[in-house]
Amino acid sequence: MDQLTPTTAYADCNHHHELTPDHEMVDFGDGAFVANKAGVPLLAALNALGLRTRTHHIEKGGHCFVSILLDDVRIEIATVDEIHADRTKYNGKKELLLFWKS
DSSP, rough: OOOOOOOOOOTTTTTOOOTTTEEEOOOOSSEEEEEEGGHHHHHHHHHTOOOEEEEEOOTSSSSOOEEOOTTEEEEEEOOOOOOTTTTTTTTTOOEEEEEEOO
């Protein structure tokens, strides 16, 4: 990742460096913020379904993270056992289950 120029221009929302061609301002109903363009489809889908996000970094081919606020969200980590399906390729893997009301 190239060195990014620090700024306070976007401190009111979530960003600490100048925008690059890989960023854009978005608003999913909770106020404008700076988003990585590669992450907008994921962030839009999560927010449209009622899962609010706080911060993220999504860079194709790079390291990524997304923060989901856990207000009224229940989390479970489970071991997959697809007892109601013929496929078995996921059995034994760990999965993160999120439960919420949309």
